[in-house]
Amino acid sequence: MRDELLTARGIDKSFYGVKVLDGVDFTLHGAEIHALLGENGAGKSTLVKILTGAYRRDAGHMALVGAEVEPRSVAEAQALGIGTVYQEVNLLDNLTVAENLYLGRQPRRMGLVDHRRMRRDAAALLARYGIAADPDETLSHYSVAVRQIIAIARAVDLSGKVLFLDEPTASLDAREVQALFTVLKQLRDQGLGIVIITHFLDQVYQIADRVTVLRNGRMVGSRAIAELPRRDLVALMLGRDLAEATAHRAAGDAPLAAPDTPAAFQFTDYGKRGSIAPFDLAIRPGEVVGIAGLLGSGRTETARLMFGIDRPDSGSAMVDGLPVALTSPEAAIAQGFGMCPEERKTDGIVGDLSLRQNIVLALQARRGWACPVPRREADAIAARYIKALDIRPPDPDRPIKFLSGGNQQKAILARWLATDPRLLILDEPTRGIDIGAHAEIIALIQQLRADGMALVVISSEIEELVAYATRVIVLSDRHHIRELTGDQISAQSIVAAMALPGDLPAEGAA
Amino acid sequence: MIRARNLPFVATVVIFFAAYALCAAQFPNMLSWRVAGNLLTDNAFLGIAAVGMTFVILSGGIDLSVGSVIAFTSVLVAVLIRAGVHPALAFGLALVLSTGFGALMGLTIHALKMPAFVVTLAGMFLARGAAFLISTDSVPIGHPFLRTLKGLFISLPDKGKLSFLAMLMLAAFAIGVVLAHRTRFGANVYALGGSPQSAELMGVPIRRTTVQLYAFSGFMAGLAGLAYTLYTSAGYSLATVGVELDAIAAVVVGGTLLTGGSGLVLGTLFGVLIQGLIQTYIVFDGTLSSWWTKIVVGILLFSFIVLQRLILLVSERRGAARSARG
Ligand SMILES: Nc1ncnc2c1ncn2[C@@H]1O[C@H](COP(=O)(O)OP(=O)(O)OP(=O)(O)O)[C@@H](O)[C@H]1O
Ligand SMILES: [Mg+2]
Numbered sequence: 001m002r003d004e005l006l007t008a009r010g011i012d013k014s015f016y017g018v019k020v021l022d023g024v025d026f027t028l029h030g031a032e033i034h035a036l037l038g039e040n041g042a043g044k045s046t047l048v049k050i051l052t053g054a055y056r057r058d059a060g061h062m063a064l065v066g067a068e069v070e071p072r073s074v075a076e077a078q079a080l081g082i083g084t085v086y087q088e089v090n091l092l093d094n095l096t097v098a099e100n101l102y103l104g105r106q107p108r109r110m111g112l113v114d115h116r117r118m119r120r121d122a123a124a125l126l127a128r129y130g131i132a133a134d135p136d137e138t139l140s141h142y143s144v145a146v147r148q149i150i151a152i153a154r155a156v157d158l159s160g161k162v163l164f165l166d167e168p169t170a171s172l173d174a175r176e177v178q179a180l181f182t183v184l185k186q187l188r189d190q191g192l193g194i195v196i197i198t199h200f201l202d203q204v205y206q207i208a209d210r211v212t213v214l215r216n217g218r219m220v221g222s223r224a225i226a227e228l229p230r231r232d233l234v235a236l237m238l239g240r241d242l243a244e245a246t247a248h249r250a251a252g253d254a255p256l257a258a259p260d261t262p263a264a265f266q267f268t269d270y271g272k273r274g275s276i277a278p279f280d281l282a283i284r285p286g287e288v289v290g291i292a293g294l295l296g297s298g299r300t301e302t303a304r305l306m307f308g309i310d311r312p313d314s315g316s317a318m319v320d321g322l323p324v325a326l327t328s329p330e331a332a333i334a335q336g337f338g339m340c341p342e343e344r345k346t347d348g349i350v351g352d353l354s355l356r357q358n359i360v361l362a363l364q365a366r367r368g369w370a371c372p373v374p375r376r377e378a379d380a381i382a383a384r385y386i387k388a389l390d391i392r393p394p395d396p397d398r399p400i401k402f403l404s405g406g407n408q409q410k411a412i413l414a415r416w417l418a419t420d421p422r423l424l425i426l427d428e429p430t431r432g433i434d435i436g437a438h439a440e441i442i443a444l445i446q447q448l449r450a451d452g453m454a455l456v457v458i459s460s461e462i463e464e465l466v467a468y469a470t471r472v473i474v475l476s477d478r479h480h481i482r483e484l485t486g487d488q489i490s491a492q493s494i495v496a497a498m499a500l501p502g503d504l505p506a507e508g509a510a
Numbered sequence: 511m512i513r514a515r516n517l518p519f520v521a522t523v524v525i526f527f528a529a530y531a532l533c534a535a536q537f538p539n540m541l542s543w544r545v546a547g548n549l550l551t552d553n554a555f556l557g558i559a560a561v562g563m564t565f566v567i568l569s570g571g572i573d574l575s576v577g578s579v580i581a582f583t584s585v586l587v588a589v590l591i592r593a594g595v596h597p598a599l600a601f602g603l604a605l606v607l608s609t610g611f612g613a614l615m616g617l618t619i620h621a622l623k624m625p626a627f628v629v630t631l632a633g634m635f636l637a638r639g640a641a642f643l644i645s646t647d648s649v650p651i652g653h654p655f656l657r658t659l660k661g662l663f664i665s666l667p668d669k670g671k672l673s674f675l676a677m678l679m680l681a682a683f684a685i686g687v688v689l690a691h692r693t694r695f696g697a698n699v700y701a702l703g704g705s706p707q708s709a710e711l712m713g714v715p716i717r718r719t720t721v722q723l724y725a726f727s728g729f730m731a732g733l734a735g736l737a738y739t740l741y742t743s744a745g746y747s748l749a750t751v752g753v754e755l756d757a758i759a760a761v762v763v764g765g766t767l768l769t770g771g772s773g774l775v776l777g778t779l780f781g782v783l784i785q786g787l788i789q790t791y792i793v794f795d796g797t798l799s800s801w802w803t804k805i806v807v808g809i810l811l812f813s814f815i816v817l818q819r820l821i822l823l824v825s826e827r828r829g830a831a832r833s834a835r836g
Pocket of ligand 1: 016020046
């Protein structure tokens with residue numbers, strides 16, 4: 001038996017009288033990658049915050065290498081050799097990359113910060129992750145993915161003994177995830193104990209040695225990964241078996257709401273130089289157009305262009321056969337568009353507003369601030385979507401900042417559904433959402449489609465696209481290279497089109 | 511290449527030299543070492559106070575007590591010296607008090623989770639009231655030690671002088687620059703100004719930094735009080751009303767973001783000098799009302815806020831375009 005590195009016994013935590021963690025035991029061994037799993041709101045992030053000094057526990061014990069410890073701040077935990085990347089990306093936009101990496105532990109010479117060495121160290125540190133960020137550049141210049149890697153690099157670098165990563169892979173692409181995992185394995189082999197939280201079960205089976213599952217604030221199991229088949233793991237997390245029904249392809253069989261309707265939304269030769277090559281796209285009510293492609297292939301750019309965030313420099317758009325100018329999101333919303341962006345973490349929620357207010361926000365904006373949404377209506381809308389998306393806890397008055405990360409994401413989705421759009425663009429709708437809710441969102445997409453809504457869904461989860469898309473557009477290198485319809489839609493064909501763009505005749509939208 | 515975050519600073523420096531050139535074109539006498547030396551001396555106390563204010567604003571806070579603390583220290587020192595206390599001792603005591611007062615405000619801000627605006631507003635009334643308690647009259651002082659201090663200077667060409675006060679201010683800025691850019695404390699201040707929540711999760715000691723920050727501002731306000739006392743050779747409890755606002759203006763014109771997190775200490779020096787330059791111009795002109803200073807500073811302030819907003823918008827656009835991938 002290897003040494004116990006970090007142990008927690010009987011951890012309790014309540015927020016405003018609600019018990020969020022109830023007698024949780026947790027054991028991390030040295031040289032181990034330990035996955036902490038559970039549904040949205042199970043208490044994973046709270047446990048991490050307690051073990052890393054960000055929150056104080058109500059009861060319980062914690063020991064590091066056998067000695068009782070009680071970190072009272074993140075700084076104290078860091079001093080003990082515990083590094084953390086929290087679920088909220090915790091870096092400072094206004095500082096440089098190097099300053100972010102070394103904040104609080106800057107190299108010094110004669111009492112003064114040694115900028116030259118800090119720059120050099122920063123560049124060397126980031127090189128391990130294969131990113132070439134300028135250490136002297138302000139962090140706000142970089143994408144969310146790069147920031148995430150910088151946060152990870154920082155935490156890895158300052159964790160002498162234990163590393164906590166709360167959903168670190170949520171905004172990374174496959175290549176970045178592999179780079180991260182390579183580093184994690186090296187660190188494990190050097191004896192570090194690593195705790196990783198994720199909703200991607202594939203990643204769990206790829207990297208974890210051991211799994212601990214939380215459900216409703218209780219520890220319901222801790223096993224070696226080899227003894228835990230996927231089915232059992234899912235059952236452990238949900239407390240029931242997940243109906244496998246969602247995985248099979250349903251969209252192809254179901255008829256369109258109105259098969260002969262003309263395209264309500266039509267984009268012709270629509271493009272923006274340097275962002276996405278001109279494309280043609282026509283969307284009928286009752287269609288789900290899936291957009292697939294590697295990160296950087298122009299998926300988000302397509303969505304931004306359609307929603308008026310970026311302006312096209314070629315082509316035209318038509319709604320119901322009439323030309324429209326989608327020059328801003330407001331203009332797009334006025335045409336019945338809705339878009340749930342990818343970066344919900346950074347620009348979605350308004351923390352101090354209640355769950356209800358967050359849900360009705362977009363609807364309110366659409367109607368104009370002069371005519372407030374009546375309270376009764378707001379209540380009804382909130383209640384409807386809290387139920388439909390299973391947002392927990394189902395308390396519309398709770399400030400949204402007190403909800404778990406996954407539940408906040410569901411609230412943002414609810415916000416756009418509440419505007420009752422005719423065309424809804426979803427950018428990675430299931431990221432950071434647990435597998436139970438995942439199935440519910442897929443069901444919801446199918447429901448919306450059956451009700452006659454037109455949807456454009458961007459997703460990296462190919463299986464998911466196969467499950468609900470009526471058409472899949474594959475992007476590569478900022479071009480719409482291929483359109484798959486009906487029986488052509490399968491995981492293999494999408495992957496093939498993504499991987500080998502040159503081998504396939506470009507058809508449909510080109 | 512100039513980085514976007516340094517653009518406001520560069521703008522300030524350019525404005526200062528351009529304005530100086532304009533003034534000199536009209537009044538060639540203004541381009542002399544004597545005028546330059548006086549510019550520094552006359553604005554020394556404001557400059558010193560503005561160093562402390564820069565840190566507070568960088569952290570996302572504000573310190574409204576500065577003017578009152580200057581008045582308080584000047585009255586206290588004057589009364590003590592008249593009572594026979596040696597000036598050096600009086601100075602030391604005044605600095606200890608003003609620093610402690612700042613630390614206390616910092617502690618209150620942190621412990622009560624109150625906006626700095628509210629706490630330092632209370633501090634402003636408190637310090638002003640305390641100054642009145644000590645004396646309501648203007649207290650003139652003369653002491654050999656003070657004369658010695660005022661006699662210290664470095665000669666500049668053509669009868670110009672770099673006075674003790676000017677040197678004190680430049681020293682204050684030098685300390686400020688080192689503290690802001692070369693110490694962990696400085697980095698923590700910028701971090702606080704960026705986002706207190708993120709800073710805390712990155713292990714920045716919020717409480718310690720907040721206390722140190724306002725203690726530093728208090729210290730600089732005290733030092734400014736001493737400079738003011740030396741400058742006027744008197745202590746007066748009604749003096750320096752509103753100096754905190756001049757200091758804030760100097761900081762913002764110097765390129766620091768009023769919402770915190772971005773700016774340079776050196777920029778504040780130019781912010782102060784721009785204000786001083788306008789005053790000097792008015793003196794040279796002789797016909798303009800001194801209120802023109804306020805008007806020009808107002809216009810400058812406004813244009814700087816607009817400039818910063820624009821830079822922010824542009825870099826946000828760029829950032830958004832860059833992070834839109836996938
Ligand atoms: N600061 C807080 N105040 C009040 N309640 C909170 C706070 N933080 C978390 N909670 C509540 O505690 C519960 C557990 O939240 P936690 O963030 O730990 O979940 P999680 O397992 O990380 O979920 P997710 O997968 O969605 O991130 C949730 O019901 C949440 O609403
Ligand atoms: Mg969480």
